[in-house]
Amino acid sequence: MSRLFSRRFACVLFNPQTSSTPGVTISCRFITTSIKSNQELINSPPEISYQPFYSQKTQRDKKASLVIFDKDGTLICFHSMWVPWTLQTARKIEELAKIGSLSEKVYRLLGYCPIEMKVRPGLLAEGTMLQIREEITKLLIEQGLRKDQAQEIVSTSVLDCPTHSRKSLKPIHDLRELFSALKSHNVKIAICTADNRVGTMAMLREFGVESLVDVVVCGDDYGAQPKPNPYNALMICKVLGIAPEDTLMVGDTLADMGMGRSAKLRGTVGVLSGVAGKEELKPLADHLVSHVGELMPIVLGSSTC
């Protein structure tokens, strides 16, 4: 196994209360911070053989064994968190750059519509914070700023969103009820999000579902790959010892659907509770539902939608 793969694999977080890993030799441990800071595990990576591709086999009438959820727009309201962040960030960038109407360019870059006051599919909805910072830096350079000036403005103004703030955190469905239902059918639960680990774990604790989630992969985890790259989905399957063809991906963007398709998972479920509409998700979604509250029949293989 290559060193690169070993280190990348170490980004996945385990919950030993709920995880079993048949066929996988790995030291199962619960890590509450990014693996980046867990030097011990990085120095002693888990042993695992890697098989990146599986044969796709669609069996809609068979129960899924694993559901991978996106977070923002899928489990919690995207707009109540990210609209205030967008307005504040764009205002700060314009103020520091001293360029008139720069906010509008930042909105366009991020995919925010100031008329609807909603985020549309695009960089903010689908990218990691690292990608967002890189793109805003490029925008500032295009506006005539030197690279060092642009980087200084970005580091000062493009801060992590306080996604664990009670004020902005609104669940789309009763997450404890949904996750408990999945567990009662012996279905494993993973979360794969572009958001950072601090906010993600705080959100899970806030809703009392941390112990029900088997694996969490975040955008700032060491070695994590942005969606629609299949890497994170395949790693989650491998860690939990579940084949991709027994796994469903649930999300609100084309990047979520793309990850599910490129990892050759059994199916993709598009939710209309986030940033993308029916027509946008349709090309890559095997199922479309209003929100995750309608998920169980699909997981259990009893849905025709």
Ligand SMILES: [Mg+2]
């Ligand atoms: Mg999302």
